[in-house]
Amino acid sequence: MSHMPTQPGAPSAMTPAEVVAQALELIQDSVSRYEQLQSCFNAHNNEAAAELFGRIAAIGLATAAAVARLQPAEALPRIAPWDFLWRCPDVLAPRLDQSSPEDCHHPFAIAELIRLALQREHCALTRLQDAHQQAHIAASRAILARIVEQQQQQLTELDALLAAVTANEATPPDDLDPPNRPE
Amino acid sequence: MSATTTPTLRARDYLSDIKPIWCPGCGHFGVLSALTKALAYLERPKEDTAVISGIGCSSRLPAYLDCYGFHGLHGRALPLATGLKVARPDLTVIVAGGDGDGFSIGGNHFLHACRRNIDLCYIVMDNAVYGMTKGQASPTTPPDWTRSPLTPNGPGIPVFRPAAIALAAGAGFIARGFSGDPHGLSELIARAILHPGFAFVHVLSPCRTFRPDDQSDWKQGVHPFTDRARCDAEAVPALRVDDDGMGIGVLHEADPKAHSGPKDTLADADRAAAIDRIEAELEV
Ligand SMILES: Cc1ncc(C[n+]2csc(CCOP(=O)(O)OP(=O)(O)O)c2C)c(N)n1
Ligand code: SF4
Ligand SMILES: [Mg+2]
Secondary structure, eight states: OOSOOBOOOOGGGOOHHHHHHHHHHHHHHHHHHHHHHHHHHHHTTOHHHHHHHHHHHHHHHHHHHHHHTTSOGGGOOOBOGGGOOOOOOOSSOOOSOOSSTTOOOOOOOHHHHHHHHHHHHHHHHHHHHHHHHHOOSHHHHHHHHHHHHHHHHHHHHHHHHHHTOOGGGSSOOOOSSOTTOOO | OOOOOSSSOOGGGGBOSSOOOOOTTOTHHHHHHHHHHHHHHHTOOGGGEEEEEOSSSGGGGGGGBSSEEEEOOTTOHHHHHHHHHHHOTTSEEEEEEEHIIIIIITHHHHHHHHHHTOSOEEEEEEOSSBTTTTSBOOTTSOTTOOOSTTSTTOOOSOOOOHHHHHHHHTOSEEEEEETTOHHHHHHHHHHHHHSSSOEEEEEEOOOTTTOHHHHTTHHHHOEEOOSOOOSSGGGHHHHHHHOOSOEEEEEEEOOGGGOOOOOOOOOHHHHHHHHHHHHHHHTO
């Protein structure tokens, strides 16, 4: 293998390049998940939810671009996926809400979906703030402070999306993808 | 399939243009993500990689990847993959499917694939249900699960223990992962791909739609597997008794040097002639 990832050192001793590589993995992993959900809701005829995740993914991409500008791309080390430090729980984990086995649709309200994304992004913020507090290298601390700012900005934008939710988006829609729906 | 031109592919480069139609929150998304991460880490050329599956929600996986793939018959992914690997030993052959596909209709193939020790990486996305056919009990469904109208009093029979059964049947590499942690799962998949011989990755992959009642706590239930099984079949009873089914990690790894898979005795020319003969017989 020609491009073997480097082993990260202790989290507190990360170099600025390692910090940016870890942060990009954190943000891009969330963006990939939002894009998955965008296409998945499209497939299940929930256009409003699909559009929402498209917008959330775009916000994440903008954050990723801002973070990438903090360090030249060629300086970034490759991290093995399992050496990624700042794991957060998945968005849309299974939850208890079915009353009967036939009740198998996905009646997510837009407000609820935004809250799920917010949970994930708040977790990301906590990981970044912890890393910032623990960083020993001054340059890494400085970069982490700027990444934390970017992440806070992202949360502000998600909060604005939530605040703009209309009354009928606050409740679950009817089943948009019932069984035996003609294609 | 597009050929690789860039030296380093990112995980997302292994995704095809076909978008998954899995339900929102389906665990199989995490497996797709973990597999692409593993392929990117290993820098596997797309044109040297094939993913073979059977039928089920989980078995749709090959369509979502930008490498060779074959969506086969229900339960028959392993024989298909065995044939491919024997004919093209140079390929990385990954087999994917569900608990119904692999342990029920395909259960017999599972036993013999472990025994034959062909160099395959077999990923089973276990949600303890037949997801695609709308929620019937599978071999890994607990005996007291009563939500399917087909088994209103629960299946009532002990569950199939994939890891212990794979160990008893001779699998050289056995790991268990959780789709809710794609980063951790990618390591198990990467190690399974690198293992020379049959490598089985059992993935706890929740079905959001038909098993939301008791799979929502898997996230809290999984824990690191600490008691690595010994490398012989005598360890099976211990694995069966001590394993709660939620331990995550490599459960068993035989010495790769001891790889005992069938030896390839055909010279290249003989192999080509044999393939020609078979193709002529099948009129392909
Ligand atoms: C020969 C045959 N028998 C039965 C079926 C019906 N069938 C389709 S998928 C499936 C079970 C799928 O369950 P699993 O492999 O666990 O995948 P999941 O959908 O849960 O991911 C069955 C029984 C079939 N397609 N072919
Ligand atoms: S039915 Fe279950 S296994 Fe199938 S896509 Fe939906 S959540 Fe996934
Ligand atoms: Mg299943």
